[in-house]
Amino acid sequence: MSARVFIPCDSSALSVGADAAARAIAQEAEKRGLAVEIVRTGSRGLFWLEPMIEVETAKGRLAYGPVSAGDAAALFDAGFLQGGAHPKALGAPEEIPFLKNQQRLIFARCGVTDPLSLADYRAHGGLAGLEKAIALGPKGTIEEVLASGLRGRGGAGFPTGIKWRTVAGEPAGQKYIVCNADEGDSGTFADRMLMEGDPFTLIEGMAIAGIACGADKGFVYIRSEYPHAFRMFEQAILKARAGGVLGAAVLGSPHSFDLEARLGAGAYICGEETSLLESLEGKRGQVRAKPPLPAIEGLFGKPTAINNVLSFASAPWILAHGAKAYAEFGMGRSRGTQPFQLAGNVKRGGLIELAFGVTIRRLVEEFGGGTHSGRPLRTVQVGGPLGAYFPDRLLDTPLDYEAMLEVKGMLGHGGIVVFDDSVDLARQARFAMEFCAIESCGKCTPCRIGSTRGVETLDKITAGVERDKNLAVLDDLCQLLTDGSLCALGGLTPIPVLSALTHFREDFHRPAQKATS
Amino acid sequence: MKTPAAAGRDAFDETGALAIIAAHAGLEGAALPVLHALQEAFGFIDKRNIPLIAAALNISKAEVHGVISFYHDFRGARPGRHVLKLCRAEACQSMGSESLAAHLAAAHGCAPGDTSADGALTIDNVYCLGNCALSPAALFDGEPVGRLDAARIDALVARSRGLAS
Numbered sequence: 001m002s003a004r005v006f007i008p009c010d011s012s013a014l015s016v017g018a019d020a021a022a023r024a025i026a027q028e029a030e031k032r033g034l035a036v037e038i039v040r041t042g043s044r045g046l047f048w049l050e051p052m053i054e055v056e057t058a059k060g061r062l063a064y065g066p067v068s069a070g071d072a073a074a075l076f077d078a079g080f081l082q083g084g085a086h087p088k089a090l091g092a093p094e095e096i097p098f099l100k101n102q103q104r105l106i107f108a109r110c111g112v113t114d115p116l117s118l119a120d121y122r123a124h125g126g127l128a129g130l131e132k133a134i135a136l137g138p139k140g141t142i143e144e145v146l147a148s149g150l151r152g153r154g155g156a157g158f159p160t161g162i163k164w165r166t167v168a169g170e171p172a173g174q175k176y177i178v179c180n181a182d183e184g185d186s187g188t189f190a191d192r193m194l195m196e197g198d199p200f201t202l203i204e205g206m207a208i209a210g211i212a213c214g215a216d217k218g219f220v221y222i223r224s225e226y227p228h229a230f231r232m233f234e235q236a237i238l239k240a241r242a243g244g245v246l247g248a249a250v251l252g253s254p255h256s257f258d259l260e261a262r263l264g265a266g267a268y269i270c271g272e273e274t275s276l277l278e279s280l281e282g283k284r285g286q287v288r289a290k291p292p293l294p295a296i297e298g299l300f301g302k303p304t305a306i307n308n309v310l311s312f313a314s315a316p317w318i319l320a321h322g323a324k325a326y327a328e329f330g331m332g333r334s335r336g337t338q339p340f341q342l343a344g345n346v347k348r349g350g351l352i353e354l355a356f357g358v359t360i361r362r363l364v365e366e367f368g369g370g371t372h373s374g375r376p377l378r379t380v381q382v383g384g385p386l387g388a389y390f391p392d393r394l395l396d397t398p399l400d401y402e403a404m405l406e407v408k409g410m411l412g413h414g415g416i417v418v419f420d421d422s423v424d425l426a427r428q429a430r431f432a433m434e435f436c437a438i439e440s441c442g443k444c445t446p447c448r449i450g451s452t453r454g455v456e457t458l459d460k461i462t463a464g465v466e467r468d469k470n471l472a473v474l475d476d477l478c479q480l481l482t483d484g485s486l487c488a489l490g491g492l493t494p495i496p497v498l499s500a501l502t503h504f505r506e507d508f509h510r511p512a513q514k515a516t517s
Numbered sequence: 518m519k520t521p522a523a524a525g526r527d528a529f530d531e532t533g534a535l536a537i538i539a540a541h542a543g544l545e546g547a548a549l550p551v552l553h554a555l556q557e558a559f560g561f562i563d564k565r566n567i568p569l570i571a572a573a574l575n576i577s578k579a580e581v582h583g584v585i586s587f588y589h590d591f592r593g594a595r596p597g598r599h600v601l602k603l604c605r606a607e608a609c610q611s612m613g614s615e616s617l618a619a620h621l622a623a624a625h626g627c628a629p630g631d632t633s634a635d636g637a638l639t640i641d642n643v644y645c646l647g648n649c650a651l652s653p654a655a656l657f658d659g660e661p662v663g664r665l666d667a668a669r670i671d672a673l674v675a676r677s678r679g680l681a682s
């Protein structure tokens with residue numbers, strides 16, 4: 001029997017040499033006449049250890065990492081196929097504290113299974129949720145999702161069950177399920193990891209939504225910055241179709257459901273749901289006024305349930321284990337788990353799935369181990385480019401939708417970006433305005449033009465030109481953006497700007513040489 | 518002064534374009550799939566495609582132009598032989614991507630947003646590649662590269678110029 005070695009093909013792992021490591025291990029095995037089967041998996045999300053490979057031994061799976069191609073010969077010499085000692089040995093992956101201290105519901109299979117093996121998926125609990133949804137029928141399925149307290153993971157936190165009930169309540173006819181896989185926030189990668197590492201979970205979640213809402217067609221809109229995820233997901237769709245998960249009779253039931261993956265084209269605003277629908281229709285991604293809600297008039301004017309990848313991916317677990325079990329996780333009105341993403345200048349970055357309510361500090365310090373550079377931490381941005389920059393004294397805030405609002409931030413998609421003390425918050429504030437200018441869809445004047453005025457005003461402030469007057473102008477501009485924007489791109493750009501101003505005012509009062517581009 | 522090869526590069530393959538457009542025109546909301554396929558095949562969207570797309574999708578030429586110009590991905594001109602998409606978003610900023618951008622301009626004469634004079638390399642600014650735990654990040658000809666530093670940048674530039682890396 002050949003030994004089995006698991007090597008991620010997640011794009012983060014590929015970015016630090018996972019393919020080269022896989023080739024080297026295959027060559028070394030051949031050279032030594034050893035039968036080795038290499039299984040490509042997703043990533044466990046312990047990115048500082050990538051490429052992290054695992055071997056199946058009598059003692060269970062054992063990990064080694066980070067493994068470069070140059071390590072292959074020494075690993076064989078050390079007898080790694082039997083779990084032999086080697087400086088890169090990490091022991092059982094589940095025992096690594098970063099993983100051991102998580103509550104992995106949605107990401108339980110990611111990094112464990114072959115992402116494109118439906119048999120593997122089933123063997124690890126896959127499709128139980130879809131089978132349950134078929135047994136419960138649309139009404140019962142929606143009841144379960146409502147009772148779980150699941151809120152949309154794309155940022156707005158709207159209850160998923162209510163959205164699905166609205167779509168289900170529309171007269172029968174063409175309806176759509178649309179997955180928002182535009183994942184534009186810097187510091188987020190959970191959607192990507194899932195599409196690359198466990199794509200059937202998303203497919204299963206969308207099929208459940210299809211049954212719940214009475215929709216037989218789904219689209220997944222994947223950002224073009226994720227070419228690898230797009231290819232993996234397209235292959236997964238083919239496998240799901242061949243395996244009877246998608247098609248005219250979903251798992252042999254009377255429900256019909258099929259999927260199509262579509263590629264975005266490099267526009268952050270296309271993560272906003274109505275802009276995304278316009279884009280799917282083949283138009284400029286310009287934001288639509290609401291109402292009508294997409295649930296009533298969505299894609300091609302038809303009732304549409306549009307949700308984030310993680311919202312759909314939560315449904316299989318909820319159906320399989322029950323709403324009650326899911327709702328036991330979390331705090332306040334934020335129920336269940338959130339796959340947080342720890343990124344930027346951090347020693348141990350990666351995916352941390354935990355119940356809502358964990359503090360920022362616990363993620364950054366206990367999981368993350370502080371900054372990558374070893375310099376003091378200065379700020380943490382939570383929730384992507386429209387999220388707040390927090391100072392150290394706010395790091396004890398729990399990560400929950402409402403608690404984040406209380407400190408004038410937002411949870412967004414759960415991305416956490418760490419900065420050390422080399423950061424210049426005036427520069428970050430300027431970037432927030434610049435990003436808004438680059439990505440504005442152009443519909444509202446405050447967003448389209450105000451953002452560029454914001455960049456200019458910040459330049460004057462940092463250059464020391466009539467600083468107090470220009471600070472007043474900036475405040476005014478932020479108020480205008482907040483009040484006069486149709487969507488949250490213009491509406492929330494003031495959050496990073498004002499948080500930087502509030503918590504790091506000293507950065508706006510530096511000598512003039514700071515005023516570089 | 519144009520070499521025959523360069524003239525060939527400027528020629529418009531209308532038959533090829535029409536075949537690509539026809540292959541995708543039947544999709545619901547076909548514009549983006551059509552444009553992606555054209556760019557994949559030719560490296561950019563030649564403006565001579567616009568009337569062909571308009572006719573196939575039954576929309577106006579202005580609408581086609583509007584769609585192309587809205588999205589950052591679609592190019593109006595042929596890029597360099599290699600493309601480096603450099604992430605400029607916050608997580609990469611926290612790990613020094615701005616100094617890498619400056620390094621590209623200073624050491625290699627190719628700033629983000631530009632194509633090098635020898636036509637070897639185009640550098641695009643992108644905002645997040647989802648590799649934020651191993652930043653600074655980039656895509657080099659579609660392949661992910663993480664933990665970028667000046668040395669890795671130099672190696673990629675050398676590779677794009679056909680030098681061993």
Ligand SMILES: Cc1cc2nc3c(=O)[nH]c(=O)nc-3n(C[C@H](O)[C@H](O)[C@H](O)COP(=O)(O)O)c2cc1C
Nearest residue numbers: 152153154180182183184271272273307308311488
């Ligand atoms: C500028 C902007 C960008 C957004 N980007 C995303 C995104 O990348 N992914 C996402 O799921 N939601 C994004 N959203 C939120 C969506 O508009 C919408 O709330 C979400 O897709 C609904 O799904 P959910 O209820 O499952 O969260 C964005 C919103 C705005 C205003």
Ligand code: SF4
Nearest residue numbers: 441443444447487490
């Ligand atoms: S706020 Fe900006 S991005 Fe949003 S609709 Fe208005 S112009 Fe478009």
